[in-house]
Amino acid sequence: MDGPEDREIREDVWISMIEHARRESPLECCGLLTGRGRLVDAIIHCTNELGSPDAFSIPPRELFAAFRRIRESERILLGIYHSHPNGDATPSRRDFEEFHYGGVDCWIVALQEGAPVIRCFSWTARGFIEAEYALAGKGRTRP
Ligand SMILES: [Zn+2]
Numbered sequence: 001m002d003g004p005e006d007r008e009i010r011e012d013v014w015i016s017m018i019e020h021a022r023r024e025s026p027l028e029c030c031g032l033l034t035g036r037g038r039l040v041d042a043i044i045h046c047t048n049e050l051g052s053p054d055a056f057s058i059p060p061r062e063l064f065a066a067f068r069r070i071r072e073s074e075r076i077l078l079g080i081y082h083s084h085p086n087g088d089a090t091p092s093r094r095d096f097e098e099f100h101y102g103g104v105d106c107w108i109v110a111l112q113e114g115a116p117v118i119r120c121f122s123w124t125a126r127g128f129i130e131a132e133y134a135l136a137g138k139g140r141t142r143p
Pocket of ligand 1: 082083084091092095108
């Protein structure tokens, strides 16, 4: 069973998602989250070939290159993220209809007023179920 409580994401990866979303706003950004076990510790910013404020698609060539990079780094694909520049961090109807990857989480960054919000969802037979996650430290000691 998926234990939602054991997901962790490195804080710098989490911040990098927000920076990417801000840079692409008002268009949606998208990318991949990778790591080992349940810890997301790396991010790959991708191109949104749709250039849209409410949809995203990663170019296949970029995806294949990313998969090679993930394999070479001995990580696994843990999540796909995209932003909702104008909405909240709830899966849209389009996300619901097109995002069907079991075992790969759907992370949504919402750039709403005030602090950005990032929510994580896993795809199940019942649709999206929100997964809790914790921010992990950077794994380095301060010099
Ligand atoms: Zn969406």
